[in-house]
Amino acid sequence: MSLHLIRQTVQRFRDISLKNKIFFSIIAVILIISAVIALLARWILVDNLIDELELRGIAIARTIAERSSGYILDMNQPELLSLIFEEAKLKERQHLVSYIFVSDREGQVLSHTLTRKFPETLRLANQVPPDQAKSVRLTRIGDQMAYDIATPINQGIYRIGTVHVGLNKNHIDQLVAKLRTTFLGFLSAVVVIIFIITHRLAKYITLPVFKLTQIAEEVSKGNFDVKLDFEQVSKGGQPTECPAFANPEVACRHLDGNLAPEAHGGGQGAIDPVCMDCRFYRSQKGDEVAQLADAFYNMIWSIRLYRRRLRESEKKYRSLFDSGPDPIFVINHQSFDIIDANPRAVEVYGFSREELIGKPFTELAPEHTHEYFQSLQSQGEAHGLVTYPKALHYKKGQKPFYVNLHASNTTYKGQPAIVLASTDITEMVEKDAQLIQANKMKSLGEMSAGIAHELNQPLNAIKMGSDFLAMMVEQQRAIPPSDLHQVVSEMSTQVDRAAEIINTLRSFGRKAELVTERVDINKPIQAVYTLVARQFELDNIHLELDLDRAIHPVMAHDNRLQQVFFNLVANARDAIIEKNQRLPDRPVGTIRIRTYQKGNRVVAVVQDDGIGIRDAVRDKIFEPFFSTKESSIDMGLGLAITYGIVKDYGGDIQLASQEGIGTTFTLSFAAA
Amino acid sequence: MEKILVIDDEKPTLTMFRLMLSAYGYEVLTAENGQQGLEIFSRERPSIVLTDIKMPGMNGIEVLKEVKAIDPSAEVIVITGHGDMDLAIQALNLDATDFINKPIQRHLLEQAIQRAQERRRMAGEQAVEMVLQPTGSAAVITIQGNITAASEDRLQSLYREALALDKPRIVLHFQENAAINGAGIALVTQLLLESQKQGRQVVVAELSENLRKVFDIVGLSKIVPVVDSLEKALA
Numbered sequence: 001m002s003l004h005l006i007r008q009t010v011q012r013f014r015d016i017s018l019k020n021k022i023f024f025s026i027i028a029v030i031l032i033i034s035a036v037i038a039l040l041a042r043w044i045l046v047d048n049l050i051d052e053l054e055l056r057g058i059a060i061a062r063t064i065a066e067r068s069s070g071y072i073l074d075m076n077q078p079e080l081l082s083l084i085f086e087e088a089k090l091k092e093r094q095h096l097v098s099y100i101f102v103s104d105r106e107g108q109v110l111s112h113t114l115t116r117k118f119p120e121t122l123r124l125a126n127q128v129p130p131d132q133a134k135s136v137r138l139t140r141i142g143d144q145m146a147y148d149i150a151t152p153i154n155q156g157i158y159r160i161g162t163v164h165v166g167l168n169k170n171h172i173d174q175l176v177a178k179l180r181t182t183f184l185g186f187l188s189a190v191v192v193i194i195f196i197i198t199h200r201l202a203k204y205i206t207l208p209v210f211k212l213t214q215i216a217e218e219v220s221k222g223n224f225d226v227k228l229d230f231e232q233v234s235k236g237g238q239p240t241e242c243p244a245f246a247n248p249e250v251a252c253r254h255l256d257g258n259l260a261p262e263a264h265g266g267g268q269g270a271i272d273p274v275c276m277d278c279r280f281y282r283s284q285k286g287d288e289v290a291q292l293a294d295a296f297y298n299m300i301w302s303i304r305l306y307r308r309r310l311r312e313s314e315k316k317y318r319s320l321f322d323s324g325p326d327p328i329f330v331i332n333h334q335s336f337d338i339i340d341a342n343p344r345a346v347e348v349y350g351f352s353r354e355e356l357i358g359k360p361f362t363e364l365a366p367e368h369t370h371e372y373f374q375s376l377q378s379q380g381e382a383h384g385l386v387t388y389p390k391a392l393h394y395k396k397g398q399k400p401f402y403v404n405l406h407a408s409n410t411t412y413k414g415q416p417a418i419v420l421a422s423t424d425i426t427e428m429v430e431k432d433a434q435l436i437q438a439n440k441m442k443s444l445g446e447m448s449a450g451i452a453h454e455l456n457q458p459l460n461a462i463k464m465g466s467d468f469l470a471m472m473v474e475q476q477r478a479i480p481p482s483d484l485h486q487v488v489s490e491m492s493t494q495v496d497r498a499a500e501i502i503n504t505l506r507s508f509g510r511k512a513e514l515v516t517e518r519v520d521i522n523k524p525i526q527a528v529y530t531l532v533a534r535q536f537e538l539d540n541i542h543l544e545l546d547l548d549r550a551i552h553p554v555m556a557h558d559n560r561l562q563q564v565f566f567n568l569v570a571n572a573r574d575a576i577i578e579k580n581q582r583l584p585d586r587p588v589g590t591i592r593i594r595t596y597q598k599g600n601r602v603v604a605v606v607q608d609d610g611i612g613i614r615d616a617v618r619d620k621i622f623e624p625f626f627s628t629k630e631s632s633i634d635m636g637l638g639l640a641i642t643y644g645i646v647k648d649y650g651g652d653i654q655l656a657s658q659e660g661i662g663t664t665f666t667l668s669f670a671a672a
Numbered sequence: 673m674e675k676i677l678v679i680d681d682e683k684p685t686l687t688m689f690r691l692m693l694s695a696y697g698y699e700v701l702t703a704e705n706g707q708q709g710l711e712i713f714s715r716e717r718p719s720i721v722l723t724d725i726k727m728p729g730m731n732g733i734e735v736l737k738e739v740k741a742i743d744p745s746a747e748v749i750v751i752t753g754h755g756d757m758d759l760a761i762q763a764l765n766l767d768a769t770d771f772i773n774k775p776i777q778r779h780l781l782e783q784a785i786q787r788a789q790e791r792r793r794m795a796g797e798q799a800v801e802m803v804l805q806p807t808g809s810a811a812v813i814t815i816q817g818n819i820t821a822a823s824e825d826r827l828q829s830l831y832r833e834a835l836a837l838d839k840p841r842i843v844l845h846f847q848e849n850a851a852i853n854g855a856g857i858a859l860v861t862q863l864l865l866e867s868q869k870q871g872r873q874v875v876v877a878e879l880s881e882n883l884r885k886v887f888d889i890v891g892l893s894k895i896v897p898v899v900d901s902l903e904k905a906l907a
Contacts, residue, residue: 453726453753456774457682463775464688471778472695483691490684537681537728 018209022202030194034187041183046176053096053172054149058134060087060097061151061165068102069153072110072161081111088113098146098166102153105160114141126150128162138169145169208289212296224304242280244305248312254281254298255305326423329361333409333416336361336373340412348424350396361420365393376407376418384408390429390648392515393422400514401426432644437511439641440563443570444509450535455501457534458494465491504530508566512557516649518672521554521602522547524561525593532569536591541576543569546594551602552671556649564645565593567638568606568665575610575663600671607664613657621655673699675718676785679709679735680751681727689722692778696785706730710738713746720788721748722772725759733759736766747788751776757889764886765854769818771882780881787849791818804830804837810875810906811837816847819856831863841873843905848880857890864895877905 013021064087071080084100087093101112103123112118119141126137126148139148146166153161239245244252253275280301282294321328327345329338341349341356349356349364362369368391376386388405395401403422410419444451465487472479479487504527525547533543569591576589594605613621613628620626622643627636646653650670657663676698678689686702693700701716703709706723707730713721721739725732736748750763750771760771769791770784794801794817802823803814811834819827834842844860852860867874876898879887887893899905 452755456753457685460775461682461684461688463777464685464692467776467778468688468692468695471692477695486687487691490687494684538726538731540728 017206019202019206022205023198026198026201027195030191030198034191038184038187042180045179045183049176049179050172053167053175054136054147056096057136057147057149057165057167058151060093060100061134061149061163063087064100064102064163064165065151065153068163069155069160072102072104072153073155077111084111084113095171096167098141098144098168098171099164100166101164103162103164107162110161122148122164126164128152130159139166141166147172205289208293212293215296215300219300219303224300224307239280239304242278242305243275245280245308248309252305254278255302324421326421329356329418329420329422330410330412331361331373331418331420333377333418336369336418339417345422348395348422349393350399363394365391367392372405372407373418376409390425391422402429402514433511435637436560436563436641436645439567439637440509440559443563443566443638444505446570447531447535450538451501451505451531453538454531454534455498458498458501461494462491462498465494500530507559508562510559512560516555516557518553519556519558519561521551521556521561521604521669522549522595524558525565525595525604527558527562528565528569529593532566532573536569536573539573539577539589540580540587541573541589541591544590544592546592548596551595551597552600554602554649554651554669555672556651556669560645564642564667565604565606567642569593571638572606572608572610572663575608575612577610579609579611579660597671598668601668602671604667605664606667607662609662612659612661612663613655614659618655618657622653673697674720675699675701675716676720676722677701677703677709677713677716677718679703679706679721679723679727679732681705681724685724692781696782706732706735706738709735710742713739714742717743719747719792720785721746722751723748724751724774725756725763726753733762733766736763736768740767745792747792749784749788757885761854761857761886761889764852764857767820767853769853770851783848783880784882787818787851790849791851794818802826802830804833806837806839807906809839810841810843811835811839812843812845812902812906814845814847815850817850819850819852819859821855821859823856824859827859827863831867835870835872841875841905842867843902844874844876845902845905846877846879846883848878850880850883852883852886857886857892861890861892864892868895875899875905877902 013024016024064084068080068083071077071083080102084102088097088100097113099113101114101118101122102110104110107124107127109118109123122139122141125139126135128135128150133151135150137148137150139146146169149165149167151163151165152159153163242252243250244255281298283291283298286294321342324342324344327348328342329345330340331337332339338356338359338361341353343353345356346353351359368388372386372388372391385406385408388407391403391405392400393403402425404425405420405422407418407420410417412419468487469479469484507527508531525545529543529545536543572591573589576591580587580589590609592605592607594607596603617626617628622639623636624640625636626640643653646667646669652668654666654668655663656666674697676693678686678693678700679702680686680689681704683704686704690700690702701712701718703712706727709721709723710730712718721735723732723735723739727735730738732750736750739746739748744767747769748763748767750760750768751774752760752763752771753774756773763771769788772780772784801816805812805814813827813830813834831842864874874896876887876892876896878901879898884893884898887898892898
């Protein structure tokens, strides 16, 4: 039961405020100490006082006993009386000494200081036993109480009388009472002072704590602009006076002290002179409470700075998201559904924001999106950027357009997500196409003389055949049936031949579609062969084909591949001509095109035995506007465009060359 | 039967030549390249050689040189692509008899062969036949056959005679079978420039198609008026 009570008390004590805890604890301790002191004082002071007074009484008695022995023997009563009166009334003793009387051996009172009749009860009230030197006993005299101190008067070994000194008990009690009152008064004063001090101290400790609590509450509610008005505040100013607060890009020496210089802002060199004596971060000398207040103040200031930075950063990224020039999507990590899209995405893709959100991203980009995102996911937590060039996306209404994609892993509302920016490069792709087309037209221009010659051959045969027939008819001569058959079948063949040249030309000149198709790589090679082989023959250059008919198709454009091979064989021809110009008697050059399948790659090799490429320029050979030929005849775009086209199809082009021996271009594409 | 050699890398063309020239009554020899052609020429010694200029391996110009080296009197007609006048002039300078453009016009082929035949007939004699004939307002020099370096004396004397006639203009009247080689071009050019210096009006009339092309290429048609017929030249 009592245990329960203690527990309850302890619990109650716990619940009371810190101020009261301090206050009550100290008061309780002081009270306990006071009580102990009071008890000790009573023990020591009061008893000592009484003993001291007794000793004084004994001393008086002994003095009288000494001086009175002669008078007793002489029975000189007047002297004796005068002696005891003298002793009794000496100075302040009169208050202490109630009476003195001297009795003889038989106990008869010889003389006394009482002004009335000697009370008989007093005479024998306190007798000194024979072996004792004194006896103290409380006696009653009239209505008063007194301590009777009896001392024997000895002459030699004989006791001749007894001296009794009565000490006034009232007086003693008064003295004790006075002592007690003074002492208790002092103790009370001490307690009161301590009470006040304790009160003040408790308030001093708890008031800042109370204020800090209030501020912390405000802060926890999100009010960071709460006034930090502690008593210790001696600095401070408008927040905008802090360079780091005014401009979140500026590093704060206090806040970013542990960061590497480049981690935030300009580093050491950029310390604002204002910051040399920071007006916001404080570290005062003072007691723990002041230091706590400072630390708290600094914490709040740090939070304010951080919050401001965060807000600025949020604002910055939000504005990037909202007003960025490119569409930005936030995409679910698992389902690839669109979680968020910026206004530019709405504008470019033509869907409303509501339509976009929740839509699987694969609807906008049906091709390669899965692989792309999977490659991103395989990165795991790494926040690297994964780029996908020239992806085909569809706007509302299935309108295709080209974009470059940049995506990285992120977290959105606590969930892993993909943030993806898509840059519309349709215009660039169109410009590319125009450039490719221009290069093609240039090629066509270069070819035109040869093509004319080539077309002239079948036309010539047809013309001669028809002239022959006309002549025979005019001259009414009989045409042998075999001749007639030969002429007409040859004419038909030659028409086909001319038509093929024209078709090849047409397909070469046509602009490529946006979408790639499955192309048997042998076909463009053959087309180029049709266009150039005979012309090359005229320059004593053999164009040899070694084509594997069993290779897989590749995803490409037929006529762009024609352009690739045309550019390569045209370069090969130039290389051979350049080499042969230095040699006498028109040697024969050879260009060999070989195709084969290697694993899941389709490979085409264009090999010549021309002049070769110098090591010094080998790295530049695919660069635009680089040419080894005279600048007036060559823009230096042929191989750059070739390279661009091959790369566009995800293909690879490798160069091996030996100066004076020849050059080999090896192209490889993924089999479709 | 007279032999004629055709050298062309185009088989269909060779086939057509064979049919056509056989119909004209020639024994037609064909070769698909210059090397083969020269072998046949050395063996068969045909009077007339038709060779394509653009051929893989040995080209027509080389064939022309080789043939002329073997037999300077051989008549070599070069076949040029359309518009390849530079090669035609080069061939003429190398003493080719004539040139024909592809696609080959039947009448041009006939004329070229005919001229070659006539030149062969006139071989050893005066290669060119030129006659001065004064008319009312002009001195007309009629030219037929092949104008070569050998024609210089005759042409110069006729020109001086024409000047002496003191007519307002001199007409160079080319016959259908007239042909010209490199040296002949140089000769005519020199003559025309001279007359221009002297302030004499010279008109060229009735150039054959091939000659007209040659005159255009070497720039003679800019120096003197070229007209289609003698009547126009006299008008």
